[in-house]
Amino acid sequence: MTSVIIIGSGLGGLAAALRLQHAGFQVTLFEKQTRPGGRSSVIEEHGFRVDTGPTILVMKDTFEETYAAVGQDMNRRLDMIQIDPNYRIYFHDDTHVDLYANMAELAAEVERIEPGAAESLFDFIGAGARKYALGMDFVVRNYDHITDIANPRAGLRLLRTGSHRRLYKQVGHYFKSDKLRKAFSFHSMFLGLSPFDALAMYSLITYADLARGMWYPRGGIYSIVEDMVALAEQLGAQICLGTPVQEIVIEAGRAVGVRLESGEVVRADMVVSNADLPYTYKKLVPAAYRKQYTDRRLDKMQYACSGYLLYLGVDKTYSHMRHQALYFSEDYRANLDAIFKTRTLPAAPSFHLNLPTVTDPSLAPEGHSLIYVLAPMPNLQGSVDWNEAAPVVREQLLTQIERLVDPDLRAHIVWEREYTPVDFEQGINAVHGTAFGSFSHGFFQSSYFRPHNKARDIQGLYFVGQGTYPGVGMPMVLLSARLVTERILREWN
Ligand SMILES: Cc1cc2nc3c(=O)[nH]c(=O)nc-3n(C[C@H](O)[C@H](O)[C@H](O)COP(=O)(O)OP(=O)(O)OC[C@H]3O[C@@H](n4cnc5c(N)ncnc54)[C@H](O)[C@@H]3O)c2cc1C
Incomplete structure (x- = not known):
């Protein structure tokens, strides 16, 4: 059986463990902390159980697809509840606006703040839907060559949506009210980007959130982590908690295993790192093998x-x-x-x-x-x-x-x-203590330009999670697990 070591049990690491174990690989996962989940963790104390990280679950289909890929129906395993309104937004002057998923209620709410703006709302959501459809083509993709982003037709259609402009400014074309401009632009913060700097492309998140629904699994987001761990173990993966990896062992240019902090060396046919990507290069890959992502290059990148x-x-x-x-x-x-x-x-x-x-x-x-x-x-x-x-x-x-x-x-x-x-x-081990993910999502740190899910200089070393493409957030790291699994299956067939 071909063996895989995964470093880190964030949602991306767990989803990769599920997919690879299901595909016939023998997965061993090493997690530094005593609880799995990484950024999606939980605190259980004195009868309280609080999700410590993500609480906003959008693009539910990416979760369903992760389960379906390993022969499971997520909606049978977890009790998913739709939240509506998605948010109440409070302003400093003691007013608020409710962002309903129900479009009639949302339109009424928008009218209350800015009479006549309901029509613009539907234009805005329609434009978001177009960006979503076009943008997903660049999101769900393994990149090998720069030509992979050169899809002239999709590129042209994206330009027509004004995706290359700044988000806050573009939202301003739809809404005059400062309150609505804030309410429909803040989503880029989830990617670690200011709406004043983010590409207008990212209003596709606002669309995904409002038009495709926001969900809550009963028991909290951590119920998903717990369920994925149980499922991975049931499939035969070995999950070792409280076991930090100290180094990726590289022999003749190939990753052949890991050295744990205990000193033990565990060998495998390949290594997939779910730990922060800049941390992986800086701390786990010996300097002699860091030709592509040197400390200098990593230090120059933009962090969220x-x-x-x-x-x-x-x-x-x-x-x-x-x-x-x-x-x-x-x-x-x-x-x-x-x-x-x-x-x-x-x-x-x-x-x-x-x-x-x-x-x-x-x-x-x-x-x-x-x-x-x-x-x-x-x-x-x-x-x-x-x-x-x-x-x-x-x-x-x-x-x-x-x-x-x-x-x-x-x-x-x-x-x-x-x-x-x-x-x-x-x-x-988040470099510079970033919260949602390490690298921010400027144009030159997205899609092809984001670090790829396979190390260029080191054979058998792959990446999964927010540091590689598509990027930051639960749906994206689940997609990254799908992409790296597809790559590994292609290369190790
Ligand atoms: C406060 C907060 C709120 C958020 N809100 C949302 C939200 O509402 N919706 C949303 O979709 N996303 C949200 N996010 C973002 C989302 O949680 C992350 O993008 C995603 O969970 C990252 O998953 P990942 O697979 O990249 O792994 P990570 O969660 O980054 O996990 C990496 C794992 O690697 C482990 N590790 C590191 N070094 C080692 C080592 N040497 N040896 C072994 N293990 C190691 C770490 O301990 C960690 O468990 C939020 C994040 C935070 C922190």
Whole structure:
């Protein structure tokens, strides 16, 4: 049996383990942490169970396809609930807008904010649908040669959608209201990009989110990780937790196994790294073999943003709240510039507010709620000292959450944890402590230009997860597992 070692149990690593084991390879997966999941982890303490990372599940078809590829029906294994409205968006002036998946309700909501804008909404969503259809052709693709991106017809049609323009500016062609411009442009943040810099192409995420639905698996996103681990083990894969890899062993230009931190060498026919790609090259590949991705080249690449997270267990329930919400601070631009340009602490952070117990009370003891707050922050390339910054940001966030959720909030907090950019670096080896993924999604770090899923200089070394193409986010890393499996099957037939 041809053997594969996978380094890391993020969703991409787990999906690759499932697909490769199902295809007849013998998979052994080594994970540094004592829990699988990577960025999609969980904390279970004092009766609370909180997803620590992703909470927004869109492009459900990529999850279904992952399961179908190994002969399983995801919707039978997991209880998927559609969330509608997808988000409530709060503005600094105490107003809000609900982004409904139900188009009639969404149109009414948009009209309430900007009379006459419903027609523009449907134009905007239609344009998003075209970008989605054209863009997916560049997303679900293994790249070998630069000519693979040269699809003149698709390229021309994409140009006609204005995909090469800036996202925030293009959204401005549809909506006059500043509030709607924010509400329909923030999605690029999920890729670690400011909407002022992101390509308008990425409004396809807004389309995928609103028109194709947002989902929640009962038990939380971590239920998917747990189910994938169980399924991989059932298929025969070996998953070793708390087992950090120290080095990829390379002999005569070929990856032949890994050296664990314990010193043990485990050999295999190939190695697939799901650890951060820049970390893999910098720390796991011996310098003599790093001809393509040298430290110098990796240091010049653009890294995505990080985040500060606050998880609260509260002895109250909040029926007036939505499952998902966002808060935009008054100066949207200043907040984004602090994160992406000056890499300083935003004066007034915008944030994502998630109350999963609104949909799923089983995540907390009876009569209690979970509050998850994610404030995008600069990555560690800036000079923020997180020992000093964390209490300041916590205080700013609590003050805002008191306004939005409960003026008595602090008196009801019974459990609390936080996670800073430094934790991303130390916990999962994320270079510069990036949150959603390592490399940002500028044009020259996307599709063909993103690091490929196969090392050019080292035979038998592959990559899966957010560092390679298609990129960042759960649906994309599941697709990366499909692409690397297709490549391996082609090469190892
Ligand atoms: C706070 C937050 C919110 C997010 N929100 C969303 C969202 O709402 N929707 C969405 O779709 N996406 C979201 N994302 C992004 C998404 O979670 C990630 O893009 C995706 O999960 C990354 O998966 P991956 O396969 O690349 O692996 P990762 O999750 O990056 O995992 C890599 C694994 O490799 C392990 N590893 C590293 N070094 C070693 C070593 N030396 N030896 C062994 N193992 C090692 C790490 O411990 C880790 O488990 C969010 C991410 C975060 C952090």
